[in-house]
Amino acid sequence: MPCISIASGKGGVGKSIICANLGVALSELGYSVALVDADIEGATLGLIFGYDLEDDATLHDYLSGNATEEEVLKRVSPMLNVVFGSVQLTALMKELNLERLERLTSWLKERHDLVLIDTPPGFEEDTFAAIKASDAIIIVLNPDILSVTGALKVRIVAKREGKRILGVVVNKGGHEDDIPTEELEAILEEEVLAVIKDDPMIRNSLLEGTPLVSAYPHSPASQGIKELAKKVIEKLRHTGSFRFRVTHSR
Amino acid sequence: MATIMVVDDEEDILALIQKILTKEGHTVITARDGKEALQKLKEIKPDLILLDIMMPGMSGYQVCKMIKQSNETHSITVAMLTAKADDEDKIRALENSRADWYFTKPIDVKRFAKRVEWLLKNPPRRG
Numbered sequence: 001m002p003c004i005s006i007a008s009g010k011g012g013v014g015k016s017i018i019c020a021n022l023g024v025a026l027s028e029l030g031y032s033v034a035l036v037d038a039d040i041e042g043a044t045l046g047l048i049f050g051y052d053l054e055d056d057a058t059l060h061d062y063l064s065g066n067a068t069e070e071e072v073l074k075r076v077s078p079m080l081n082v083v084f085g086s087v088q089l090t091a092l093m094k095e096l097n098l099e100r101l102e103r104l105t106s107w108l109k110e111r112h113d114l115v116l117i118d119t120p121p122g123f124e125e126d127t128f129a130a131i132k133a134s135d136a137i138i139i140v141l142n143p144d145i146l147s148v149t150g151a152l153k154v155r156i157v158a159k160r161e162g163k164r165i166l167g168v169v170v171n172k173g174g175h176e177d178d179i180p181t182e183e184l185e186a187i188l189e190e191e192v193l194a195v196i197k198d199d200p201m202i203r204n205s206l207l208e209g210t211p212l213v214s215a216y217p218h219s220p221a222s223q224g225i226k227e228l229a230k231k232v233i234e235k236l237r238h239t240g241s242f243r244f245r246v247t248h249s250r
Numbered sequence: 251m252a253t254i255m256v257v258d259d260e261e262d263i264l265a266l267i268q269k270i271l272t273k274e275g276h277t278v279i280t281a282r283d284g285k286e287a288l289q290k291l292k293e294i295k296p297d298l299i300l301l302d303i304m305m306p307g308m309s310g311y312q313v314c315k316m317i318k319q320s321n322e323t324h325s326i327t328v329a330m331l332t333a334k335a336d337d338e339d340k341i342r343a344l345e346n347s348r349a350d351w352y353f354t355k356p357i358d359v360k361r362f363a364k365r366v367e368w369l370l371k372n373p374p375r376r377g
Contacts, residue, residue, distance in 0.1 A: 010377065146377030149345050152337040177372040183365070187340060187352055 002236060003105045003115040004166065005134035008141060009150025011042075011121035014171040015140040017202060017212070018225065019118040020048040024213040025229035027079035031113040034073070035082045038101060038130040039120045041092060043085025049076055050209020051084060059083050060091035063100050069107045081112070098129035105133045114236075123153060131157055136164045136239075138232070139190070140171050143178035151188055166235050167193035169228060174198055174220070193235070194228035196221050251275040252297040252370050257287040257313065258331070259305045263355070267300060267331075267362075274363045284308035288316060291323050298370055300353070303332040303339070314347035327373040329353055350374060 006019040016039065023035045037045040037059060046053045056074065061067035062083070072083045083104065086092075108115045119130040131137065139154050141147035151168060158165050168190045170181070174197035181192045199221035205212040213222045254276050256267045268278045279294060281287035283305050299317065303310035310330055317323045329351040330343045343349040350373050353365065 142377070144375040144377040145344050145350070148374075149341045152341050156337050179372075179374045180368060183351070183368065186354075 001109050001113050001115070002136060003109055003117065003134045004232075005117045005119045005131050005137045005163075007119040007127070007131065007137050007139055007154045008121050008147075009123070009139070009153045010141070010147050013121075013140050013142045013147055013150075014196075014202075015121065016044045016048060016118050017206075018140050018169055018171055018196065018228075019116055020045055021211050021213045021222070021225045022229055022232070023080055023082075023116050024077075024211045025226045026114055026116075026232070027077060028213070028226075029229055029233065030079070031233070032079050032111075033081070034108040034112040034115045035080070036101075036105065036108070036115065036117045037083065037085035038117050038126065038133075039085060040096065040126045041120065043087055045082055045118060046084045046087060047209070048206065048211055049082060049084075051076075051082075053084050053086065056084070058086040058091065059101075059104075060086040060094060060096060062104060063096040063098065064094040065097065065100070066094075069104060072104075073108075081108075083108075098125060101129050102133040121150075123157065128157065128161075131161055131163060134163060136166050138166050138193070139168045139188075141168060141184075142172045143170055143175070143184070148179075148184070148187060151190075155188070155190070164239075165190055166232065166239075167191040169193055170195040172196070172198045193231045194224050196224040196228070251277065253277045253279065253294065254366070255279045255281060255287065255290065255294070255296040255299045256331075257281045257284065257299065257305070257310070258302040259283055260302075263302070263331075266357075266359070270359060270362055271366065274367075276366075284310070284313035284316075287313060291317070291326075295323070296326060298366065299326055299328045300331045300366075301328055301349075303330055303334050303343070311342060311347045314343065314349050318348040327351075327369060329369055331355065331357075 008015040027033045037043045057067035057071040062072045173195040197220040201216040201219040205215040301310045331353045333355045335354045
């Protein structure tokens with residue numbers, strides 16, 4: 001089933017928060033979802049889900065050949081599994097074979113309705129590996145110029161790799177003086193799937209170690225992410241190029 | 251109402267943009283190339299500059315960079331207005347030349363005045 005890279009180009013736009021919460025929202029719609037924290041040097045899904053990964057096998061162990069697919073997959077709720085990344089410096093010092101990422105996502109795709117990859121920011125080898133391992137891309141940006149150029153760079157890589165972009169998510173938006181949606185769509189030549197409002201509850205959910213959509217389901221950003229989840233399903237259903245099977249739909 | 255400078259070597263484009271913007275009550279200053287634009291900027295400080303990229307002499311990228319590097323003109327909002335529509339061109343303009351926005355030609359005549367209003371009121375944050 002489709003594997004989607006959640007990518008940004010520019011760091012700090014809130015890509016991991018969108019990825020984690022989109023995963024939760026999709027699972028709450030009845031889809032089985034796997035998340036992969038492929039942000040090799042800045043893994044944050046453990047923090048977002050409140051997991052202390054000290055003794056657990058992580059993506060880093062899998063990429064270095066020291067763990068199997070089953071060992072790195074953690075069930076966080078009945079419909080949501082996560083492959084966390086390590087936050088330990090020693091994990092980064094291991095020799096990581098990034099080509100194994102594609103093997104992992106193939107294995108996950110056979111067992112889930114959707115796989116989401118939290119893709120590293122920037123344009124290093126790990127970013128390319130994540131994009132290569134995916135079938136499609138969702139770009140996350142903030143309403144500012146450097147986020148826009150980051151998104152344009154992701155578009156260049158996506159074109160080069162022959163990957164389809166499903167659309168763009170504007171995070172930390174909703175201000176009156178933000179770049180209008182139609183201007184973003186004109187410059188990026190991509191559809192804006194959702195505008196996620198700047199929401200102070202995101203900080204609280206991080207402190208609590210519970211994804212926003214679960215901790216504060218009625219907050220403005222949660223509502224936006226839930227709408228985004230529905231939009232993503234709609235886009236996938238209307239895209240003939242994906243084999244999108246619903247195995248666990250309510 | 252604002253003062254807007256339009257820099258383009260095509261007379262048709264200058265005339266069209268001038269017509270759209272003067273109808274909205276703006277004052278429009280025109281320049282046919284980068285040299286003329288920089289010369290006029292010594293006397294006049296517009297609220298917005300609409301700048302073509304492919305012009306004789308200096309390119310729009312160079313002109314924008316010079317405007318943004320000068321203490322006298324760096325705070326003026328500059329938007330590219332060009333037929334070049336590749337992602338690489340947009341990145342070059344917005345990052346290297348520090349343009350504030352990027353419009354591609356051909357323009358939608360009905361919507362263009364509204365787009366300019368937005369840029370005059372809320373120039374985008376850099377990041």
